[in-house]
Each structure stands twice: as C-alpha cells, then as structure tokens.
Amino acid sequence: MGRYIAKRIVISLATLFVLVTVVFALVRLMPGDPFSSEKITPQIRQNLERYYGFDKPILQQYVIYIGQLAKGDLGYSMKYANATVNDIIAKAFPYSADLGLRALAIAVSVGLTLGIVSALNRKKPIDAVCVVVAMIGTSIPDFIMGYVLQYFFGIRWGLLPIAQYKGFAYTVLPSIGLGFYTLALVSRLMRSSMLEVVQQDYIKTAMAKGASRFRIVWKHMIRNAILPIVTILGPITASVLTGTFVIESIFAIPGMGKFYVTSVQSLDYTLVLGMTVFFGAFLVSANFIVDILYGIIDPRIRVSRR
Amino acid sequence: MKRTNDTPLLAVEGLSKYFRMSRTDVLKAVDGVSFEVFKGETVGLVGESGCGKSTTGRCIVRLHEPSAGSVRFDGEDVYAPVRSRAEARARSRRLCKDMQMVFQNPYSSLNPRMTVKDIVGEGLSLAGRMGERERDERITELLRTVGLGADHVSRFPHEFSGGQRQRIGIARALSVDPRFIVCDEPISALDVSIQAQVINMLKRLQAERGLTYLFIAHDLSVVKYVSDRVIVMYLGTVVEQSESVELYRHPLHPYTRALFSAIPEADPRIAKGRERILLKGEIPSPINPKDECRFADRCPMAQAVCRSGRPPLRDMGGGHSVACFLA
Numbered sequence: 106m107g108r109y110i111a112k113r114i115v116i117s118l119a120t121l122f123v124l125v126t127v128v129f130a131l132v133r134l135m136p137g138d139p140f141s142s143e144k145i146t147p148q149i150r151q152n153l154e155r156y157y158g159f160d161k162p163i164l165q166q167y168v169i170y171i172g173q174l175a176k177g178d179l180g181y182s183m184k185y186a187n188a189t190v191n192d193i194i195a196k197a198f199p200y201s202a203d204l205g206l207r208a209l210a211i212a213v214s215v216g217l218t219l220g221i222v223s224a225l226n227r228k229k230p231i232d233a234v235c236v237v238v239a240m241i242g243t244s245i246p247d248f249i250m251g252y253v254l255q256y257f258f259g260i261r262w263g264l265l266p267i268a269q270y271k272g273f274a275y276t277v278l279p280s281i282g283l284g285f286y287t288l289a290l291v292s293r294l295m296r297s298s299m300l301e302v303v304q305q306d307y308i309k310t311a312m313a314k315g316a317s318r319f320r321i322v323w324k325h326m327i328r329n330a331i332l333p334i335v336t337i338l339g340p341i342t343a344s345v346l347t348g349t350f351v352i353e354s355i356f357a358i359p360g361m362g363k364f365y366v367t368s369v370q371s372l373d374y375t376l377v378l379g380m381t382v383f384f385g386a387f388l389v390s391a392n393f394i395v396d397i398l399y400g401i402i403d404p405r406i407r408v409s410r411r
Numbered sequence: 412m413k414r415t416n417d418t419p420l421l422a423v424e425g426l427s428k429y430f431r432m433s434r435t436d437v438l439k440a441v442d443g444v445s446f447e448v449f450k451g452e453t454v455g456l457v458g459e460s461g462c463g464k465s466t467t468g469r470c471i472v473r474l475h476e477p478s479a480g481s482v483r484f485d486g487e488d489v490y491a492p493v494r495s496r497a498e499a500r501a502r503s504r505r506l507c508k509d510m511q512m513v514f515q516n517p518y519s520s521l522n523p524r525m526t527v528k529d530i531v532g533e534g535l536s537l538a539g540r541m542g543e544r545e546r547d548e549r550i551t552e553l554l555r556t557v558g559l560g561a562d563h564v565s566r567f568p569h570e571f572s573g574g575q576r577q578r579i580g581i582a583r584a585l586s587v588d589p590r591f592i593v594c595d596e597p598i599s600a601l602d603v604s605i606q607a608q609v610i611n612m613l614k615r616l617q618a619e620r621g622l623t624y625l626f627i628a629h630d631l632s633v634v635k636y637v638s639d640r641v642i643v644m645y646l647g648t649v650v651e652q653s654e655s656v657e658l659y660r661h662p663l664h665p666y667t668r669a670l671f672s673a674i675p676e677a678d679p680r681i682a683k684g685r686e687r688i689l690l691k692g693e694i695p696s697p698i699n700p701k702d703e704c705r706f707a708d709r710c711p712m713a714q715a716v717c718r719s720g721r722p723p724l725r726d727m728g729g730g731h732s733v734a735c736f737l738a
Contacts, residue, residue, distance in 0.1 A: 314587075
C-alpha cells in the first residue's frame with residue numbers, strides 16, 4: 106500500500122508540473138498583455154513591466170515563477186492593487202468550497218437514494234418519477250437551472266433569497282442549482298449499477314441463506330453497486346467545482362468563480378495562473394483520495410496484505 | 412436403496428413455473444412436475460439446458476415462487492398461506508435452516524466484497540444467535556470439513572480457484588446444518604480434474620451427515636455415479652423416472668435413450684457396437700407449448716397418438732415410470 110501511495114503522489118506532482126507549464130505558456134500566448142487596456146504613459150508601463158519582471162527573458166520568468174511556487178507563493182495580482190493571489194484565494198475560496206461541498210452532499214445523498222429507490226421499484230410509478238427527475242437534471246444546464254430556481258423559489262413564491270451568501274437560507278438555491286446535474290448523474294448511475302447487481306448470482310446465494318430483504322439490499326447489493334459511484338467522485342468534484350463559476354455569478358456569490366472569469370478577461374497573468382494551479386492541485390488531490398478510497402472499498406484492488 | 416420409511420422428505424406435486432413474456436406469450440419453464448425424495452437418498456435431475464431443472468430446484472428452496480403446485484418438506488407445505496409477516500419470517504428461517512442450495516457457478520455466486528468468514532458465517536448469524544468465538548470456531552470447522560484451511564477465513568473469493576470457491580459454496584450451504592441440499596449443477600463450471608474431488612466430497616458429506624440431495628446435472632455419467640434415482644426432464648416436464656441402475660440399463664422413453672446413447676464411451680470396441688440415436692433439430696421453444704407430447708417433434712418414433720394430448724407418467728413397475736404413449 107505504501108508503495109502504491111508513493112507512486113500516486115509522484116504522478117500527481119508530475120501532473121501539476123505539466124499543468125503549470127502549459128498554462129504559463131498559454132496565458133502569454135494570448136494577444137495583448139495585462140497593461141494593454143489601460144491608458145498609461147510608456148514610462149509608467151515600463152516601470153510596471155520591470156516591477157512584475159516582464160523585462161526578463163520568458164524562460165527566466167518561468168524559472169522564477171516555479172521557484173516561488175515551490176514556496177507556496179503565487180505572486181502579486183496585476184489588476185488588484187497590492188493584493189497577492191494568495192490573499193484573493195484565501196478570501197474567495199471559502200465561499201466556493203462551502204457551496205461546492207453543500208452541492209456535493211446534496212447530489213450524492215439524494216442521488217444515491219433516488220437511484221436505489223428507483224432500482225428496487227423497477228417499472229413502478231416511483232421509478233418513472235425518479236427517471237424523469239434524472240432526465241431533467243442531466244438535460245438542463247446549470248445556468249438555466251439557476252434562473253429557474255430563482256424565479257420560482259425566490260420571486261414567484263418568495264420562499265428563499267435569490268442572491269448573495271449570508272446564511273443558511275442563502276445557500277439553499279445555489280447548492281441545489283449547482284448539485285442538480287450531479288444528482289441526476291449519480292442517481293442514473295446508481296440505478297443501472299443496482300439493476301446489474303440484482304441479477305448477480307451472489308444475490309441468489311444471499312436469498313438462499315435466508316437473509317432479509319433489507320439485509321440483502323444493504324449488505325449485498327449497495328456495497329457492490331456503489332463502486333462505480335466512488336470511481337466518478339473525482340471527476341464529479343471537478344465538475345461541481347468548475348460549475349461554481351456559473352452559479353456564483355448567477356447568485357452573486359463572492360467566490361473564486363467571479364475572480365477567475367475577470368482575471369481571464371483582463372489577462373491578469375499571475376491570477377489566472379495562480380487560480381488554475383490552485384484548482385489543479387485541488388482536483389489532483391481529490392482524484393488521489395478517490396484512488397485510495399477505491400482500494401479500501403474494493404478488496405480486489407487492495408494490494409495483498411501478506 | 413436407502414428408503415428409511417415411506418413418508419418422503421420432499422414431495423413435489425404438480426409444480427409449475429410460468430413466466431409471462433407478453434400479453435399472449437407464456438413461457439412454461441416447469442409444467443406440472445411431480446416427484447418425491449426420500450431421506451438419505453440422492454435424486455438426480457437431468458435434462459438439456461433450458462428444460463427447467465434449475466427452475467425446479469429454485470422453486471423447491473423458495474428462490475422462485477411457483478405458479479402452481481405444491482412443495483412439501485417433511486410434511487410441511489412450504490408455500491402454505493401465512494397469516495402474518497412474523498409467521499412468514501419464522502417459516503423462512505426454519506426452512507432456510509433445513510433446505511440449502513449449492514449454486515452452479517462458483518465464480519459469480521460468492522459476493523466479491525465479502526471475506527470467506529462473512530460468506531460462510533452470514534447464514535449462521537441469520538439462523539440464530541451465536542457468540543463470536545463459537546461462530547469463528549464453527550466457520551473454521553466447516554472449512555476443514557470441505558478441505559480448506561483456517562488461514563483462509565479472511566481472504567476474498569477472488570483469491571481462490573474454482574474448485575476452492577465451490578468448496579466455500581458448499582461450506583456455506585452446510586453452515587446451517589441443513590437436512591436437504593439442492594445441488595444445482597455444482598460441478599459443471601469446474602475443471603474435469605476438480606469435478607471428481609468435489610463429487611467425492613459431496614458423497615462423503617452425505618454419508619457423514621445423513622444428507623439428502625437433489626442433484627441437478629446434465630452430465631449423465633456423473634449423475635449415474637452419484638444418484639440412487641434419476642428423473643429425466645424435457646421441456647418443463649418429467650419424461651421418465653426410475654432407480655438409477657434400472658434406468659441406465661433399460662431406458663424406456665425415446666428421449667432418455669437418445670440421451671444415454673450420447674454418453675461418450677471410452678472403449679472403442681464397445682463404442683463401435685453401439686448405436687447412436689441422433690435427435691433432429693433444436694429443443695423447441697417453451698413459450699406457449701402445444702397440448703401434446705412435448706417430445707413429439709423430435710421423436711424418431713412419433714405417431715398420431717403422440718399428438719393427441721400430453722402423455723401421463725405411467726408406473727411400469729419397480730418404481731420405474733415413464734411419460735410416453737408408446738412405452
């Protein structure tokens with residue numbers, strides 16, 4: 106197990122390194138530079154470029170950046186005066202993380218429940234309802250979902266606030282809006298996975314043992330059926346996190362999404378790079394954790410203990 | 412013959428299992444099967460794949476609910492209506508302790524997420540309260556009975572070979588100390604070299620524990636070896652039933668004869684002198700069967716009378732009965 110983990114860590118770090126390199130090159134390939142939109146004298150421009158190190162050869166800039174990165178320093182933002190990228194992330198990330206976690210929790214718990222219920226009641230009305238919900242979830246994009254939720258729950262029925270993020274009531278709509286697609290995905294996957302497990306011979310064995318229906322479902326079916334869900338938890342986390350960009354702007358939440366979008370538009374090199382690296386590190390570690398979890402759940406993948 | 416008394420341990424009467432395929436189509440997997448199994452004997456159930464032998468076995472151990480007919484175990488109707496859920500659960504517990512099943516495919520019938528200990532021990536926990544230590548001892552003892560070691564308990568099914576897995580399956584079935592076991596083609600998924608080991612083990616266990624087997628198989632030489640009596644099924648019906656030795660010596664039903672003539676003979680001199688009865692065509696569809704002898708379409712001896720209705724199972728004396736108008 107130790108060797109396996111070490112190997113995964115090395116692969117994860119290599120992934121991040123490639124990511125940094127590619128993004129570093131890409132942002133600089135975009136036409137224009139951070140200061141081209143501002144009306145400034147050539148002298149000030151030159152000073153700014155020297156201040157941020159743009160006068161140095163690009164390779165040297167890259168080496169300096171990597172050196173800083175190794176120390177955890179993401180540099181100064183080029184658009185927000187006197188703010189480091191670390192500051193901005195520290196301020197914005199808690200909002201995004203909170204929203205993302207809530208959305209994930211809703212998606213996984215409700216999604217699993219729907220999937221299991223519908224598989225166990227196959228071809229009955231309740232199954233049809235679950236399937237329709239899942240269909241709606243997978244076919245409606247989150248930016249439309251967000252507005253629909255705002256319209257009905259916020260404006261028509263006046264039940265929940267439609268913008269900002271200042272307490273539990275504010276979190277409900279954006280979490281649902283963000284998590285709905287994933288919820289649908291999880292429920293569909295769990296349903297088909299359960300239906301597959303139902304036909305397995307070892308379920309007949311469990312019946313022959315005289316196990317109760319509850320026990321068969323809980324101990325024999327769900328444990329086997331949940332594996333594909335665990336596999337996609339990594340990518341799911343990714344999609345939920347990137348989804349926050351859209352949902353945050355719809356619900357006016359001061360999270361990472363807002364900064365990310367504006368930083369790309371204004372070519373704020375260090376902020377784009379810093380946030381990409383941050384997200385990248387986040388996703389790589391999510392996948393890393395999933396890989397480890399997978400080994401714990403599926404004994405066949407676990408490396409032999411002897 | 413091992414009949415200890417005249418009341419059978421298992422009595423199957425008119426057992427039928429229909430699957431509705433569509434509004435007009437009914438698949439009659441098992442159609443009016445009756446037979447008895449006495450304490451301590453092994454009854455072989457043979458037939459081509461798709462003839463309903465596994466379905467019959469499953470109906471007996473209550474994995475399928477039959478469409479019609481009755482199954483009596485030790486005098487008790489296992490499908491008698493119950494008044495309450497508690498009563499149903501109590502009966503289910505009682506019957507699961509008495510009747511167990513060994514499944515055909517040892518690769519798929521063991522839950523891949525459970526250790527051997529959990530697989531074998533789950534039935535024990537369900538059958539009654541038992542201390543942790545006592546349970547562990549029971550599991551080790553069971554594994555030893557089937558030729559596995561105590562160090563195997565914490566392993567997972569994928570770490571074993573097919574033969575070992577089937578031993579686990581047998582240990583699992585034995586765990587609750589049943590009186591009757593349905594062996595649903597327990598060796599057909601195993602290598603030939605392993606088949607004999609498992610068969611001999613089943614025979615040994617039967618002698619040691621006084622077990623009664625319903626042995627489902629399509630390998631006729633194996634059935635001949637293990638069974639006291641043999642029931643031949645064709646397309647959901649019993650066509651012939653007899654003492655094992657008698658049946659192999661004097662098969663009466665044309666289908667049984669054809670089956671037996673297909674058993675490979677190792678000695679070329681004997682093989683040369685034997686006539687092979689080759690059946691034409693495929694086994695017909697069990698969907699909406701006609702009201703005639705089910706074998707009539709493929710029977711080399713079929714006559715008009717065979718189309719007149721379903722032949723009843725007639726006793727030919729000496730416990731040998733056959734469902735053929737011409738026999």
